[in-house]
Amino acid sequence: MDNWKDVDRPSGCFDDAVHALPGIGEKRAAALAALGIITIGDLLFHFPRDYRDRSVIQSIADVSPGTVVTIEGEVTSARSLRLRGGKSMALLTVSDDTGAIKVTLFGRGFLVHNALKKGTRCLFTGTASEYKGLALQNPEYEPATSGDDADKLHTGRIVPVYPLADGITQRGIRRWIFDALKRLTGAPPETLPATVLKQHGFPDVATGLRHVHFPPDMQSGKQARNRFAYEELLLMQCCILKRRNACVETAVGIQHVADGRLLDRLRHMLPFTLTTGQRRAVDDILHDMSAPRPMFRLLQGDVGCGKTVVALHAVAVAVDTGNQVAFMAPTEILAEQHYATLHTLLKPLGVRMALLTGATPNAGKVRNAIAGGDIQVVIGTHALFQKQTVFQRLGLVIIDEQHRFGVAQRDALGRKGVTPDILHTTATPIPRTLAITLYGGMDISVIDDMPPGRKPVKTVLTPEDKRDDLYQYIRTQVAAGQQAYIVCPLVEESEHFAQLTPLIDHYTELTEGAFAGLRMELLHGRLDPREKETIMMRFKAREIDVLFATTVIEVGVDSPTATVMVIEDAGRFGLTQLHQLRGRVGRGTTQSWCFLLGKPTTPEGRQRLDTVCRCDNGFDIAEADMKLRGPGDYCGSRQSGMLDFRVADLLQDVRLLDAARRDAADIIEKDPELTAPEHQPIARGIQRFNDMFT
Numbered sequence: 001m002d003n004w005k006d007v008d009r010p011s012g013c014f015d016d017a018v019h020a021l022p023g024i025g026e027k028r029a030a031a032l033a034a035l036g037i038i039t040i041g042d043l044l045f046h047f048p049r050d051y052r053d054r055s056v057i058q059s060i061a062d063v064s065p066g067t068v069v070t071i072e073g074e075v076t077s078a079r080s081l082r083l084r085g086g087k088s089m090a091l092l093t094v095s096d097d098t099g100a101i102k103v104t105l106f107g108r109g110f111l112v113h114n115a116l117k118k119g120t121r122c123l124f125t126g127t128a129s130e131y132k133g134l135a136l137q138n139p140e141y142e143p144a145t146s147g148d149d150a151d152k153l154h155t156g157r158i159v160p161v162y163p164l165a166d167g168i169t170q171r172g173i174r175r176w177i178f179d180a181l182k183r184l185t186g187a188p189p190e191t192l193p194a195t196v197l198k199q200h201g202f203p204d205v206a207t208g209l210r211h212v213h214f215p216p217d218m219q220s221g222k223q224a225r226n227r228f229a230y231e232e233l234l235l236m237q238c239c240i241l242k243r244r245n246a247c248v249e250t251a252v253g254i255q256h257v258a259d260g261r262l263l264d265r266l267r268h269m270l271p272f273t274l275t276t277g278q279r280r281a282v283d284d285i286l287h288d289m290s291a292p293r294p295m296f297r298l299l300q301g302d303v304g305c306g307k308t309v310v311a312l313h314a315v316a317v318a319v320d321t322g323n324q325v326a327f328m329a330p331t332e333i334l335a336e337q338h339y340a341t342l343h344t345l346l347k348p349l350g351v352r353m354a355l356l357t358g359a360t361p362n363a364g365k366v367r368n369a370i371a372g373g374d375i376q377v378v379i380g381t382h383a384l385f386q387k388q389t390v391f392q393r394l395g396l397v398i399i400d401e402q403h404r405f406g407v408a409q410r411d412a413l414g415r416k417g418v419t420p421d422i423l424h425t426t427a428t429p430i431p432r433t434l435a436i437t438l439y440g441g442m443d444i445s446v447i448d449d450m451p452p453g454r455k456p457v458k459t460v461l462t463p464e465d466k467r468d469d470l471y472q473y474i475r476t477q478v479a480a481g482q483q484a485y486i487v488c489p490l491v492e493e494s495e496h497f498a499q500l501t502p503l504i505d506h507y508t509e510l511t512e513g514a515f516a517g518l519r520m521e522l523l524h525g526r527l528d529p530r531e532k533e534t535i536m537m538r539f540k541a542r543e544i545d546v547l548f549a550t551t552v553i554e555v556g557v558d559s560p561t562a563t564v565m566v567i568e569d570a571g572r573f574g575l576t577q578l579h580q581l582r583g584r585v586g587r588g589t590t591q592s593w594c595f596l597l598g599k600p601t602t603p604e605g606r607q608r609l610d611t612v613c614r615c616d617n618g619f620d621i622a623e624a625d626m627k628l629r630g631p632g633d634y635c636g637s638r639q640s641g642m643l644d645f646r647v648a649d650l651l652q653d654v655r656l657l658d659a660a661r662r663d664a665a666d667i668i669e670k671d672p673e674l675t676a677p678e679h680q681p682i683a684r685g686i687q688r689f690n691d692m693f694t
Ligand code: ADP
Pocket: 272, 273, 274, 275, 278, 301, 302, 303, 304, 305, 306, 307, 308, 309, 427, 451, 452
C-alpha cells in the first residue's frame, strides 16, 4: 500500500500530505493513515472495491417499489421532525415532471435548512417502497447544484465504493478523492511505454486515475484498473527477467550429455513406462541440461505422480557426463528415504552414493569423499551446502520440496565454481499465477497425470459419534493386512516437548483401548532421526499396523499397504496440507480412505473441509485454498512485500500476468539494461520488486 512512493510517480500534489485537501484535519488524517493513506498520491491509489451504477435516472412515475432507483427532482416540501434522543428526521417531497415521491432521511433533519431545503434540485438513489404512496427511506442524496454532470459524486453516475476504516465514510472519501483528482493537473509522468499503452488500449496515468474512481462507463473503469494491475505485473516481470539475465550472462553452465550409458540402463531397468506427464518433464529437463545455459527448473506434480523417477533421469545424465549430483531434501527423514529409494535403483548400476545430514556420524569422511570426487551422488539436508562441503565437480542440484529456493541461493551455489543445473521439485500444487510470482525466474514443468491404476483416496468428514465405528473399521482393515495412520495436528519439529502430552495421552488411550493387541508406534518430530528412521522402516516392512503420528509424515513415510488415514482436528490444517497428508495413503492399488475428524465450527471451516472431500486434484485444492485464505497466507507466511500487490490480484489477473510476462520478455530482450529513455521509468519502478529476490 505505501509502496507506491518507490515507484516512479509524479511529484507535485502526489507528495502533499492529505491535510492539503479541504475537510481533512488531524482526526481524519489519522483515520486515513489507518488505511495506509498519508499523501494525496496514496489517496489516489486507494482504488474502489466496487462500483454502483446509478447513472440511469428514472422518472418518478416509472419507479416501482422494491427496486433500487435513482431519481432527480425538486424538493417541493421539506420539514424536520424531532425524534427522541435528540435526533431528527428530514421529511421531504420530491417531484419531477412525472410525479412525486416521499423521501425520509433519519438523523438528517438539519438538511432541510441547507442542502435539501425546499426548492433545491436533487438526486436520490435508494430502494423504493410503498407506504402511503411511493417512498424512499435513507437514500443516498446529492444536491444537483452546478448542473454539471461531472460534479456528481454519490448519485446520477457510476459511483465508486471504497474500502473504509473507522471514522471514514463513503461520502467523505469520495469527496476527498474527487478533490484530489481535480488537483491533478498536467500529465503526470508515465511508467508504461507509449507502445504498450497503445497495444493494450490502456489510458495514461491521469486518465487512468480519473476512470478508476469515476468511470464514465463500467468498461473504462475496468480498463483503468487493469492498466495499474498490469503495470505492477510488468514491473515484477521485468525485475525477474533482468535478474535472470544477469545470472545467465555471468554463469558458466555445464553442457550435459543426454545419451550416456547410465541413462540408457536406467531406462531399461524401470519396471514401468513413464506417463505422458513424466515423459514431457524428462524431455524438458534433458533439453535444459544439454544446453550451455544452466538449468533452473521447477518440477511440479501431485504427491505420488512419480517425480522421483523423473529426477533420476537427470541424475543419470549428470553422472554420465562425469559430474556430481547433490540431492537436497527438507528433512532428515526425507533425505534418508530418498537415499533408500535411489540406493535401490542406482547401486546396482555402480553409482557411488552417500548420505549427508546433520545426523551423519562420519560426516568428515563423507565430505572428503565428495571433495575427492569418489562420491557421485550425495543425498542430504541443507548440510550439503554448508561451507565445509566442497564438491569436486558439482553438475546438478536437485532440491526436493522446499519453498523458495530463489535466485539468491542459486547465485551462492554458482559462486562455488561453474553454475550447476538446478532442478527444484515440489508436490505443493501452486496456482499458476502464484508459481510465476514465487518461482519467477524458473522454467516450470508440470506433471499433471498419475501412474495408471491409482484410485483417488476417498475422503469423508466423520462425526465424532462415529469414532468407535471408525476404530472398528481400522481393526478389520488391519486384520486384512492393511495399515493405518492416525495424524494429530501437534508438535512441529521445533515445538516444545510439553506439547506432546495430549498426543501421548491419546496414543496411550488407543493402545490400551480400541487398538489393544495391534502393533502401534508413535512418530513425532522430537524423536531423534535414528528412531524416526527405524519406525518408518518398520512401518514399511509392515511390522507396525497403526502409525500414530504428527505431520512429520506429511512428506516421507511411504507404504503401499497403508490404506486408512484418520486426521484428528482436521480443521487446524491447511487445505493443501490435508491433501499432502492423505497422499500418504492410496499409494498402492487398493481403495484408500481418509477420515477427517473434528467438527468445523464455522461455515467457512465446513466449506474448507468439503473442498478437500470433493476434490482429489491438488491444483483445484490449492486454488480453493488461495481463495479462502489469500495468497499470502497460502504460502505459509507472508513473504515480505512480494505478494503485496497494490492493485494486481493473483487470483483474477491470470491473463494480465500472461500479457505482462510476454511484454516484459520483449522489453528485456531489446533493452536488457533498461537504459532506453522510454524504459527508464521501468528501471526505477522495479526497485520495489528487487527486494523479493535478495
Ligand atoms: P512423488 O515423488 O511424485 O510423490 P514418487 O516418485 O515417490 O512420487 O512415485 C510414487 C510411486 O509411483 C513410486 O513407488 C514409483 O515407483 C511409482 N511410479 C512412478 N512412476 C510410475 C509409472 N510411470 N508407472 C507406475 N508406477 C510409477
